[in-house]
Amino acid sequence: MQHIIVRIIHGSIRRWQHRHEPKELGGKGGGHVGIQLDGFIYDFQYRDKNRIHIISKPKAKNCIFQQLTPDEWAQRYKGKQETLVTIPVTETEKTFLLDFYHQNILEPSYDYSFFGQRCASSCYDLLKKINKMRGGHYFFNAFYPGMLRRKLVAQAKRAGYDVVVVPGSETRIWEGG
Secondary structure (H helix, E strand, C coil): CEEEEEEEEECEEECHHHCCCCCCCCHHHCEEEEEEECCEEEEEEECCHHHCECCCCCCCCCEEEEEECHHHHHHHCCCCCEEEEEEEECHHHHHHHHHHHHHHHHCCCCCEECCCECHHHHHHHHHHHCCCCCCCCHHHHCCCHHHHHHHHHHHHHHHCCEEEEECCCCCEEECCC
16 A cells, blocks of 8 residues: 655754754744655745735745655754654545645645645645545644644554654754653
């Protein structure tokens, strides 16, 4: 059987003695989410962090869908704590995800906005569409990566999916321990 890997980077804050390190957008409520399939990791993020929209602006989108190699992902998130959840999928489910990402890399179908779609809510929505997640509105289940991580890990335990946590740098206090 085939599988996808949901990759969730934990949010964090600097430890006091490492306050010289750069701050990260979102702090402990931050982080990032991507889905790995067919040798690539697909993610959704803002294009300009200085222009994050509060509400969606479909005519002036500030977003990008990306296709990264595992090496590019590892380099970008080096030293970050990460949870990986491996989920079995059918060929139809995998094709649905690939079609979605390939179309949205060319032209995003929605904007990145605080009270709209972001990396966690986009992933949650896709997992619901292929019946790998249950739950209501993203606002209560995947408003930020840590919320999605808790929901997905709980569901993974019930379904018997593999969950691996890769520890992050000791210079930071990580969301979720």
